[in-house]
Amino acid sequence: DTAVSQTPKYLVTQMGNDKSIKCEQNLGHDTMYWYKQDSKKFLKIMFSYNNKELIINETVPNRFSPKSPDKAHLNLHINSLELGDSAVYFCASSLYYGSNTGELFFGEGSRLTVL
Amino acid sequence: GDSVTQMEGPVTLSEEAFLTINCTYTATGYPSLFWYVQYPGEGLQLLLKATKADDKGSNKGFEATYRKETTSFHLEKGSVQVSDSAVYFCALSESNTGNQFYFGTGTSLTVIP
Numbered sequence A: 001d002t003a004v005s006q007t008p009k010y011l012v013t014q015m016g017n018d019k020s021i022k023c024e025q026n027l028g029h030d031t032m033y034w035y036k037q038d039s040k041k042f043l044k045i046m047f048s049y050n051n052k053e054l055i056i057n058e059t060v061p062n063r064f065s066p067k068s069p070d071k072a073h074l075n076l077h078i079n080s081l082e083l084g085d086s087a088v089y090f091c092a093s094s095l096y097y098g099s100n101t102g103e104l105f106f107g108e109g110s111r112l113t114v115l
Numbered sequence B: 001g002d003s004v005t006q007m008e009g010p011v012t013l014s015e016e017a018f019l020t021i022n023c024t025y026t027a028t029g030y031p032s033l034f035w036y037v038q039y040p041g042e043g044l045q046l047l048l049k050a051t052k053a054d055d056k057g058s059n060k061g062f063e064a065t066y067r068k069e070t071t072s073f074h075l076e077k078g079s080v081q082v083s084d085s086a087v088y089f090c091a092l093s094e095s096n097t098g099n100q101f102y103f104g105t106g107t108s109l110t111v112i113p
Helices: none
Strands: A004-007 A010-013 A019-025 A031-037 A043-050 A053-057 A064-070 A073-078 A087-094 A110-114 B003-006 B011-014 B019-021 B023-026 B032-038 B044-050 B056-059 B062-065 B075-077 B086-094 B100-103 B107-112
Touching: A004 A087, A010 A019, A019 A031, A019 A087, A019 A110, A031 A073, A043 A064, A043 A073, A043 B100, A053 A064, A073 A087, B003 B086, B003 B100, B011 B019, B019 B107, B023 B032, B023 B086, B032 B062, B044 B062
Parallel strands: A010 A110, B011 B107
Antiparallel strands: A004 A019, A019 A073, A031 A043, A031 A087, A043 A053, A064 A073, A087 A110, B003 B023, B019 B075, B032 B044, B032 B086, B044 B056, B056 B062, B062 B075, B086 B100, B086 B107
């Protein structure tokens, strides 16, 4: 069983469209994250949720809206897609918020290409 | 603020060569340190970690020692294989910042036969 799974794995769309990426973890973790990885492999945190509550909201355009219906799911909705949104988006989870010894578990990534 | 600096790549080595990827960090408290590896087309996965000064993390022949005096966590492997070709990320996590992870920029390693 995949621990952190994301769908879709690939997404190609036109500028101006709205799209969503879904993430689910079956590890029983409390905390989930969205990261953006650019073409140079640089990883930037976007959001973090702990038990469905938003705890980290980095400087991200408000076209990006995360939603956590329960602690096992964290979805990312993007409105009015722009060329610069093209990247690989990674979902991750960790056991609980506030412990610095726990590792992050990553999904396989969702490659978004905006044309 | 907290940050991680790792050596720029790409790094190309011949099989069985010795590998070092440098990583230094800045933190306000007592972070845990991690190395993650990303194989082509995959997500990041934990390679090793160390949670306190002088700890050595090791896995799959890779090692890194948490050096508080030099704020470093360099990754080493004595003899690399073609299958080690990947991007390696150094990271820290600190409870002062709510367990937020700070990643380095990644170092791409290619091992040629």
